[in-house]
Amino acid sequence: MSLLVSYLVLPVEKTSRHYLxxxxxxxxxxxxxxxxxxxxxxxxxxxxxxxxNDMSSDLMCAFSGACLLAGGFAAISWGFLRSLSIHLQICWQVVPGRKLFWSSLLAGWGIPILFASIALARTGVSYRFGDTCHINHDKALxxxxxxxxxxxxxxxxxxxATLGYCIRVYIRALFKDDGTSQSSSGLPSHNGSVKTVTAGQAYRRVQKAIGVQWRGIVIVVIIIVNVVFLAVVFVSMDNTQQAVLQNYGKATPWLSCLVINGGNKNMCLDKVKGLATPEPEVMAVLILMSLNGIWTLLFLGRASMIPAWIELIRNRFARKHDFVSVDAKGLSAIGRPYEIITSPPPQSADTPKIPRAAVVVTSPSSLDGDTIAALSPQSQQDYFTRDAKYVSPTMSFSTPRPPSSGRYQGREWDPVNTYARPWSPTTGKGGMI
Structure with a gap:
C-alpha cells in the first residue's frame, strides 16, 4: 500500500512507475x-x-475468500503479462504500445475476475484451517x-526463455569481438534489423534491458513460486482427504482413539499421520503468502523515494513566507549595511567640476576606522579638490613616445636583415621578398 501511495504522490522520475x-x-x-x-x-x-462456517453463513468468509482467490489469480496473470512484455522487448525488440496496454488491462483484470467468480459459484470457500477462508475441494482443480x-x-x-536468450547473447559477445570489424572500416554501419545486429550490440541492448527490469523479474518469480507452492499444498491436502473418504479403514485408528478418549483430539494426534497434510507445510504456505507484500516493497521500491518523501514533508510543513526579493531579504537580514555618503557641497564657478561618480556607496562594516575618517564630511573638500599626480608606469605603452626613445635608437633600417626588397627610386616600389 505504501508503494501505491508513493506512486500517487511522488513524481514519476522518483518512482519510475509503470502500469505493469x-x-x-x-x-x-x-x-x-x-x-x-x-x-x-x-x-x-x-x-x-x-x-x-462458509461463504453462505459468514459474510466475512465470503469477502476474505474472494480477495484471496481474485488476488492470487491476478498476481499470476500480471506476472505473466510482465514476463511477456520483458520477453518481447529483450528477445524480439518489440516496444509495447497502446494496443498491448489496453489488452493487458483487459486480460490482467478480466481473467482473474472470471475464474474467481466461477470458483466462488461452483466450489465456494470455507474455514478449512485458520481464520482465512480457502477454496473447497469439490471441483477446485x-x-x-x-x-x-x-x-x-x-x-x-x-x-x-528470456534467461536462455540472455545467456546466448552473452556467450556470443564473449567469442565474437565486433570492435575490430567496426574499426577496420571508416564507413558508418547501418544495423537496422535484427539479423544485422552484431554480438556486442545485442549484448549491450540486453544488458541495458536487464538492468532496468531485473527487480520486476525477481519479484514475479517469487510470487509465482509462492502461489504454485500454495496450489500444490492445497491440491495435496484435497487428494489426501479424498483418499480417506474413499477408504475409511485408514481412519479407523483415529476414530477408535477418539472414542476411547471421549473425543479429546489432543490425545490422538499421533494417529492422524497420513490422514491430513502436516501442519508445518500449511504454516509455511501461510507465512510465505503473508511475506509477498514485504518482497514487493523491497524489490519494487526505490531508494530515491525516501529523499522525495522527506522533501515533500519538509515543503508541506515548512513556514510559508510572503514573496520578498533577494536584495530586500538580504537588507532585512543584515540590518542596514549600505550607507550613501553625503554628496559634495554645491560647486561654484571657480572650483573645478566634480564628476557624479564621486558620490560613493559603501558598507561601513567592511571599512576600517582610517577609511571612514577619510570619507567623513570634513575630509571631502580635500579629497575632491586636490590635484592627483599621475605617475606613468615604467612599462606603459599608453602614451606615444618620440622616435628617439624607441628600441632601434641609433640604428638604420637594413633591408637585407629584414628580408625585404630594397626600395627602387625608378619604380617607387619595395616590400618583402
Whole structure:
C-alpha cells in the first residue's frame, strides 16, 4: 500500500512507475487483504460442533475468500503479462504500445475476475484451517487451480526463455569481438534489423534491458513460486482427504482413539499421520503468502523515494513566507549595511567640476576606522579638490613616445636583415621578398 501511495504522490522520475508494476502491486494488495481482514475481524470459524462456517453463513468468509482467490489469480496473470512484455522487448525488440496496454488491462483484470467468480459459484470457500477462508475441494482443480497453474507454467517458460536468450547473447559477445570489424572500416554501419545486429550490440541492448527490469523479474518469480507452492499444498491436502473418504479403514485408528478418549483430539494426534497434510507445510504456505507484500516493497521500491518523501514533508510543513526579493531579504537580514555618503557641497564657478561618480556607496562594516575618517564630511573638500599626480608606469605603452626613445635608437633600417626588397627610386616600389 505504501508503494501505491508513493506512486500517487511522488513524481514519476522518483518512482519510475509503470502500469505493469502498479497493477501487479494492486493484485498483491488484494491477495494480502485475504489474510489481513480476518486478523481484525476475528471471525467465528465453526458453524456447529462438526461443521465450519462458509461463504453462505459468514459474510466475512465470503469477502476474505474472494480477495484471496481474485488476488492470487491476478498476481499470476500480471506476472505473466510482465514476463511477456520483458520477453518481447529483450528477445524480439518489440516496444509495447497502446494496443498491448489496453489488452493487458483487459486480460490482467478480466481473467482473474472470471475464474474467481466461477470458483466462488461452483466450489465456494470455507474455514478449512485458520481464520482465512480457502477454496473447497469439490471441483477446485478444474475451476481454479488448473487455470492458475497453467498461467504460472507459461510465465515460467517465458522467464526461462528470456534467461536462455540472455545467456546466448552473452556467450556470443564473449567469442565474437565486433570492435575490430567496426574499426577496420571508416564507413558508418547501418544495423537496422535484427539479423544485422552484431554480438556486442545485442549484448549491450540486453544488458541495458536487464538492468532496468531485473527487480520486476525477481519479484514475479517469487510470487509465482509462492502461489504454485500454495496450489500444490492445497491440491495435496484435497487428494489426501479424498483418499480417506474413499477408504475409511485408514481412519479407523483415529476414530477408535477418539472414542476411547471421549473425543479429546489432543490425545490422538499421533494417529492422524497420513490422514491430513502436516501442519508445518500449511504454516509455511501461510507465512510465505503473508511475506509477498514485504518482497514487493523491497524489490519494487526505490531508494530515491525516501529523499522525495522527506522533501515533500519538509515543503508541506515548512513556514510559508510572503514573496520578498533577494536584495530586500538580504537588507532585512543584515540590518542596514549600505550607507550613501553625503554628496559634495554645491560647486561654484571657480572650483573645478566634480564628476557624479564621486558620490560613493559603501558598507561601513567592511571599512576600517582610517577609511571612514577619510570619507567623513570634513575630509571631502580635500579629497575632491586636490590635484592627483599621475605617475606613468615604467612599462606603459599608453602614451606615444618620440622616435628617439624607441628600441632601434641609433640604428638604420637594413633591408637585407629584414628580408625585404630594397626600395627602387625608378619604380617607387619595395616590400618583402
Amino acid at each position: 508494476t502498479v497493477c501487479f502491486i494492486i493484485a498483491v494488495c488484494i491477495l494480502q487483504l485475504g489474510f489481513i481482514i480476518p486478523l481484525g475481524a476475528q471471525p467465528e470459524q465453526c458453524h456447529d460442533a462438526i461443521t465450519p 478444474q475451476d481454479y487451480w488448473g487455470p492458475l497453474l497453467a498461467f504460472a507454467a507459461v510465465s515460467t517458460i517465458l522467464q526461462f
